[in-house]
Amino acid sequence: MDVIYGMNISRRTPTDLREVIFFDSLDQEATGRLPKPFTLRWWQARKADIVGHVALDVPISGRVEARGFAHRMPAFDRILNVPDLYRSAARHFRHTGRFLTVTIPNPPAIMHWTYPLPIRLKGARNIYTIHDLVPLRLPYTTLDNKNYHFKLLRKIARQADAVCTVSEASRSEILSFFPDVSDRVHNTYQSFQPALLPGNSHGLDSLPEIAGLFGLQTGRFFLFFGSLEPKKNLGRLIEAYLMARTECPLVIVGAMAWKSETELRFLATGLANGRVRQLEYLPTPLLMALIRGARAVLFPSLSEGFGLPVLEALSFGTPVLTSREGALPEVAGPAALFVDAYDTSSITAGIEEMDRNDALRVRLGESGPLQAACFNMTRYEERLRKMYEAVL
Template structure:
């Protein structure tokens, strides 16, 4: 009988709600609790997690300042007899760790895309620590083949050390069938089913919204009046030019952050989902849109072709004419929209958080030896 392995997880970001790394680690912990009853887990977080976890999961609350928290976590994991550490959202814990580490890497945007500039703390951390952490880690989980390729190309990390574990989505709310409450969400936002374009994500240069808005502006006035462009998401860095571009087109509506509970209805009922990003480590919003049966327009770069497959239209993200032409096709060709919606839903079922968590679990057990 195989003996139990004690596993430490840096869950400091698991208390963050919404998308991104916070959602990633919350879903990994949730799914590990469902599928693994043989090993013991120590979850480190800044405050109690709002997750139902099994009896083999121990929660440890850590305080202190950034940097010192990671040092304390790394040392405490060793003191508690943990044989391996999962570092899902940062790199400093990996640097400090004295036990084997499985490092998650989400993207390398700051190394590949000039338009990607995170907060100064994150920028410094990734610039100086990412390469060292990846070379020190026993194993690496990358969220896409594109990210794996970037790690090999930029840092010389052996491909044999990197596993690709795609992200997933919650299959209960994100589906293509009409749901109770859809009409209320549309009414709240003054929208009609199939009569709007939709984007959700951070408002920042990397998402390429300025070009998307310019492409939309080139459409005939009657088309824009019928299909407003709804842009949802919080303001990121250097958002000013995007907001200015939106202000110059009355049919572009910046609606700010949208509650997670409203997203499935907005995805499900849009004419098309527009996501022409310049770079993504994975691309969770288009996956969620596809799961809801939305026709997707996205970019032919980085990880997006992996995620979208033939479930959407892919264009060169710097080609405004190509973006505009693709939007026009989606607004005028009902057969195309219906076909893409069906293909999108079929493609989306290939992604599941349980698969992600199981892949991470296998890496942790391999790293623990």
């Protein structure tokens, strides 16, 4: 398996130094300066945009201590890099409406771009994953340039060898905008495998740490985790929670993606009265422990292409409250309590029901892992295999 990065590793960098620069850049955003117009570097970049960019090998020799990045590195046979690839591709597409071509030695039969990018790999069948159409269906919930996003997805629909998506809901949304791609859209869903977590303990060993670090009692707090952005419906969730008659605090784990005055107002109220606690980041074992220890996970999102937090909670047998929007009914099946994402009173009633109904929580806790098994890694790999075979 080849993995292509777009780090600022100069083509003049000695081979033995590429590995060093690679790991030095792995935790940083690309901030390299763009060449000044009409300089030699600028002309070289424009030529590469036209004739194609050649990826350079980043040999991983083991001389750099990389164990700290083990959780972030995908499985790979080769690491390749094209300097400033993703910014260059976006700029090229904005100016020309064309995809940037990348060339690598001995290209694979299939290049699977796991995000919609204006790039194609020469000599390979190019597949693009489109997780959802939130920027087009709920344009007020994202900061994407809607004109650029629409043109990019339209171009992918026209020339991709296949489009991968992650739910039947997303497949329907894609076809509602781009019906001509119907015979090339494949739904593989997503997966979650808790057995691969560090320590293989599902977070159980961290439960005492949760009590010690955060003063939380197992089964006595509600949990929301994920990116804090408008489509997550956090404003209504916090408002509904503050109206609910419950003594269990609401713990929110996630960084603010972009701010909404409504969400901030209710969040500030909850933080001030101590009923809401916010944690911006947690290591994976601690987050998994929080999920396992929660009374329930609350996730009444306005739209989800898949809804991985719901699957993660189901896998651990944690009761889930969610909405019927997007792919959430597909993922949760009969193993969740559903509420109306747009109705605060419905969310409040759902929270109170989840808090008081012990039998409901037991039933959902037992059915969660059974529902999660529908999306286990074996089934996911089989769906991927069928898609790749169809493309070849």
